[in-house]
Amino acid sequence: MAKMNVSVFLVLVFCCVKAVLSQGTGSGNDGNLRLCIVEGRGLYKRAPTHCPILDKEKAGVECVLGTDRLDCLRRISKGTVDFGVFSPEDLIAAQWANIDVLVTNELRFRARPYARNIVAIVNRRILPDSSSTLHAVLKNSTLCHPGETMDDLRPLSETLSGYLESLVLERVCDPTRSNTENKLKALADFYGKACKAGPWVPDKNRDDELKRQFPSLCAACARSCTAADRYWGNTGSLTCLTEGVGDVTWGEADDIAAYFNINDSSSLSGADNFAYLCRDGTWRDLTQEPCVWLRRPWNVIVAKRKASEAVSKLAAALTNSSVTVDRHWRGALSALLESNQALPEPLHPPRAPLDYLARADGFREAYSQAGCHPPRHINFCTTSLLAKNKCDWLSEAGAVYGIAPPLQCVMRSSTQECMAAVEAGDCDATAADSDWLVAGLRDYSLTPVLHEVTPIVEKTSTIVAYVNADSKISKMADLRGKRAAFPRYDGAAWHSVQRYITEHEKISCKDYVEGYFKEICAPGLDGKKCYDAGEMEALNSLVEGKSDVAFISMATFNAFKDKKGASSEEVKKIVPLCPEGNQKYCFVSWSNLGHIFVAKNVTDIRKHEIINVFTKLDQLFGKHPPFHNAMFSMYGPFNHENEVIFHSNTKSLATSAVLKTHPYDKISYNLELFVSNMTDFTCGFGAKITPSLSMLFVTLVVFLIYS
Known part of the structure; x- marks a missing residue:
């Protein structure tokens, strides 16, 4: 009997392999299906662990590395x-972007139709003595809010919350009021008090301000109103x-059942003091089937329409329990699909994302909530079609959440x-690097509200004085x-050197401009x-x-060292040339990688919204x-x-307050x-200029320097 089972199993495997190899409908070599992977x-x-197995065993599948899921x-x-x-959040983005794909399989980690x-x-x-409305039941009650995270799963995403x-x-x-203030005010006005622990906005200083502004939303917390609070x-x-x-609180049905031991004879003492509250204002005992407010679907396998049938057949080859230990192509594919512990559940027939999501109560509605009118868009200015396209996709991804x-x-x-x-005032914000710091402040009345930061000094924007080793320049x-x-x-180098020399040489700006260097390019x-x-x-x-x-960055010099064709003699x-007081890092100045600029006269409300x-x-x-979140990569290609x-x-992005923190301070x-x-920009010859000068100004400058 055992031998017969093995024979049947081998026949099934052979059939599955044959189906995979003979499909020929993919976009890869010889019609192979191409799987997009996000590491x-x-x-x-x-990818380097499992993709070679697919190639070696000719599984009919090729790996392609994607930057992110979008x-x-x-x-x-x-x-x-x-x-x-x-x-499922990716499917919302696909729907909004009109991407024509089909959902072929669910990846279920538990034997139930929904992930949450x-x-x-x-x-x-x-609870009142008789049926009532949801509003009447909860008005002025105390809310135990589970909190919000950037994680899709626990406790709740901001969208679902x-x-x-x-x-x-x-x-x-x-x-x-800002958008965040309006949301918090609605919560504070409805509930008598609450414990909404955890961060309300990412900026710590602003978070503290908001918690002082709406103290009732922290009044029910055990101590701190942070993610460290026991509630x-x-x-x-x-x-x-x-x-x-x-x-009242919201929670995952399985978590509540486990917490109260609902399915156990030894249920938590006092469990009968609580009930499920339904969206229509009715309620049920904890021993009854809960009324669900919101369902979150499982992760899914998505295919282009032309390849959906072949992908379904491919996923069917993974339905045997041995995929969790299989060291051949099926086990490799299972790992690449992140389905080692969850076998792909087929959808017959494959469904459009909108139809698939429609089955989950409340999920689509959660991602299509109406905002205030008129909407307060943040108009972000970009300088190329590629940058605008990336911005549009970042906007889509942000809207999903x-x-x-x-x-x-x-x-x-x-x-x-x-x-x-x-x-x-035609746009609210734009991004630029440190070469635009002075011009932004001086010529356009802008100010940077956020900085692209890195704790690795060598990766910041640095200005270093590089000289020839054979020269007699030692300081x-x-x-x-x-x-x-x-x-x-x-730019950044121009102003950094000007500042350093005028301060350390104790010379005026005029003396520096007119005669410090013999020549300037x-x-x-x-x-x-x-x-x-x-x-x-x-x-x-x-x-x-x-x-x-030459006053340039460390990054540029390192690129020169690594450049193909650069001789070791040239590099040596x-x-x-290290400035006094900075022998360790050797730069004349450093700045963050980039900045988000807004108008100086922007209102506090608008500034808070842009930062948030x-x-x-x-x-x-x-x-x-x-x-x-691998849906999108802000800093990737x-x-x-x-x-x-x-x-x-x-x-990360940070406010200027980061400059006072370790290691930046x-x-x-x-x-x-x-x-x-x-406050005084006259050292720049007193003219309103930017890194692109008019020829009239160029003529004036040449006259000043060479006369």
């Missing part, structure tokens, strides 16, 4: 890949309820035009009378165009002996383990291009702090 952020990488969706839409694994079933549980003491709140509360749309989270909110502090006000992307032809648009003071090369006029400054604007161009001027010092000839939206996007789609809008080395010569304290 996690940990050390373990699935990147994979775009590739499926374009037909360059055939299938991948996605979350959210219910409400109340203390019977607030906001949806549950919206079923009870009346919307507040006070134009004198925070799924279990914490139930503890708040059972200890008699609160009257309820980031409000929504991001609206605008395109102008240059950074100057974007800054002018923000100054004029910064030796640069007097030498030939200087700058990447551009009016800074594109935008002189009319002879000694080289095109750029850091590598300034470095080449030094390498070729046309300049005595160039050395950094971008820091939430950063928390969701930046580099924040363990809750990094977009359409195979790097450094689009944001820099790839960015760790230990690093001297910060350009942002210097620029923020600038």
